[in-house]
Amino acid sequence: MRILSSSVGRKILMSITGQLLIIFILIHLIGNSTIFFGPNGINAYAEHLHSLPPLVWAFRLFMLAAISVHIAYGVTLTLENKAANPGAYAVKRNLKASFASENMIWTGLLVAGFILYHLLQFTIKGTPDIVVGLDSANRPDVFRMVVTSFGNGLISLAYMFAMLMLFLHLSHGIPSFLQTMGWNNEKTIPAFGTGGKVISAILMLAYISIPAVILAGLLKL
Amino acid sequence: MNLTLHVWRQSGPKAPGKLEQYEAKNVSPDQSFLEMLDEVNEHLIKEGKDPIAFDHDCREGICGMCSQVINGVPHGGRERTTVCQLHMRSFNDGDTIYIEPWRALAFPIQKDLIVDRNGLEKIIQAGGYTSCHTGGVADGNAILVPKIAADYAMDAAECIGCGACVAACPNGSAMLYTSAKVAQLAALPQGQAEAAERVCAMTEAMQEAGFGNCSNHYECQAACPKGINVKFIAKLNREYQKALLK
Numbered sequence: 348m349r350i351l352s353s354s355v356g357r358k359i360l361m362s363i364t365g366q367l368l369i370i371f372i373l374i375h376l377i378g379n380s381t382i383f384f385g386p387n388g389i390n391a392y393a394e395h396l397h398s399l400p401p402l403v404w405a406f407r408l409f410m411l412a413a414i415s416v417h418i419a420y421g422v423t424l425t426l427e428n429k430a431a432n433p434g435a436y437a438v439k440r441n442l443k444a445s446f447a448s449e450n451m452i453w454t455g456l457l458v459a460g461f462i463l464y465h466l467l468q469f470t471i472k473g474t475p476d477i478v479v480g481l482d483s484a485n486r487p488d489v490f491r492m493v494v495t496s497f498g499n500g501l502i503s504l505a506y507m508f509a510m511l512m513l514f515l516h517l518s519h520g521i522p523s524f525l526q527t528m529g530w531n532n533e534k535t536i537p538a539f540g541t542g543g544k545v546i547s548a549i550l551m552l553a554y555i556s557i558p559a560v561i562l563a564g565l566l567k568l
Numbered sequence: 569m570n571l572t573l574h575v576w577r578q579s580g581p582k583a584p585g586k587l588e589q590y591e592a593k594n595v596s597p598d599q600s601f602l603e604m605l606d607e608v609n610e611h612l613i614k615e616g617k618d619p620i621a622f623d624h625d626c627r628e629g630i631c632g633m634c635s636q637v638i639n640g641v642p643h644g645g646r647e648r649t650t651v652c653q654l655h656m657r658s659f660n661d662g663d664t665i666y667i668e669p670w671r672a673l674a675f676p677i678q679k680d681l682i683v684d685r686n687g688l689e690k691i692i693q694a695g696g697y698t699s700c701h702t703g704g705v706a707d708g709n710a711i712l713v714p715k716i717a718a719d720y721a722m723d724a725a726e727c728i729g730c731g732a733c734v735a736a737c738p739n740g741s742a743m744l745y746t747s748a749k750v751a752q753l754a755a756l757p758q759g760q761a762e763a764a765e766r767v768c769a770m771t772e773a774m775q776e777a778g779f780g781n782c783s784n785h786y787e788c789q790a791a792c793p794k795g796i797n798v799k800f801i802a803k804l805n806r807e808y809q810k811a812l813l814k
């Protein structure tokens with residue numbers, strides 16, 4: 348298949364998988380925000396979400412496939428790009444490239460590392476801070492688990508740092524996926540650049556609000 | 569004015585190179601950057617030394633031959649200006665100037681500031697043309713070209729093929745160059761017949777010639793002496809998707 352070896356084809360696959368991951372980030376944020384409704388909110392949401400195991404697993408496998416393609420092509424394209432530019436300038440001044448655009452591979456890998464930790468913590472429930480139990484309605488007590496873990500300042504800080512990495516990744520990733528799909532022209536290029544940063548910042552702040560509110564003691568058991 | 573130059577000197581493709589320091593004295597602000605180098609070279613020749621080798625031709629900013637990275641930016645960073653059109657009034661007395669060749673895997677250094685840019689020609693050979701029958705001259709208006717399409721194609725055709733986009737790109741990619749050529753022909757009725765094969769063949773030739781992949785830094789547009797817009801890269805991406813569906 349031509350698309351799997353070509354420069355533009357692989358970028359299109361990265362763009363599409365990136366878009367799927369962004370949709371996931373949005374849905375996950377909406378789901379997470381049920382925590383602001385207290386134990387009844389998030390525990391009911393979690394129980395509802397897991398009531399159909401085949402659907403949960405189909406979704407998980409789909410996301411795993413998307414992120415695998417995204418990481419695999421991200422790494423190979425970056426390695427090719429490093430090889431294509433010997434980087435031997437004694438003096439190099441960038442006019443447009445940003446910290447975010449130049450460090451996509453590192454912010455991406457840090458976010459990937461965070462996803463592994465996040466899954467180990469709240470999905471597999473394998474980290475020492477995890478409190479497993481049932482609530483008064485006999486549902487898995489996700490609220491208690493999350494509030495207890497985020498009560499630990501270090502854990503909350505790690506989450507906030509990961510969201511900063513996600514912000515950097517998306518602030519270049521959003522305008523970049525639009526360009527790679529060709530959904531761009533002279534007028535939209537600057538607008539998408541600014542829009543990408545704004546949307547990424549909103550997502551970061553929204554995600555950070557959960558550990559921040561818990562750390563501040565506004566959301567407690 | 570007097571300037572201190574740090575110039576990349578390399579005797580041949582395989583030879584090791586290094587920055588060497590030269591003093592440029594009594595430089596006129598009205599001189600072009602290349603004329604300033606001409607004078608430095610005259611002094612070097614008088615001293616029996618090897619002059620600095622650099623590419624140049626028209627010195628009018630339209631041929632795309634001059635190719636120097638000045639203080640870290642291809643063509644010196646003055647907007648829409650080639651090295652030959654960069655004048656010494658852009659610098660100040662006592663300035664230190666770093667002059668280096670284009671650096672990319674696909675642009676091997678030949679000597680000093682001269683690089684081999686045949687990789688760009690390989691991309692054109694792969695599809696940067698329209699096939700047509702030879703014979704009598706066609707009627708002037710036999711093929712109607714809408715004004716908007718003609719203007720768009722002309723904007724893309726402004727590319728002079730200097731390779732500054734590659735030299736500026738953190739990925740050593742020739743995507744801006746390739747996209748300008750693809751977009752120029754894709755916008756015109758004459759380019760339609762071979763559009764799908766063209767975009768595939770030219771992007772593959774770009775890869776084969778050792779250029780990197782575009783990751784949308786847009787450093788290329790900022791360094792381009794003709795201000796070629798990255799909208800043409802979006803156009804290439806659309807053309808590629810159309811080709812995939814065929």
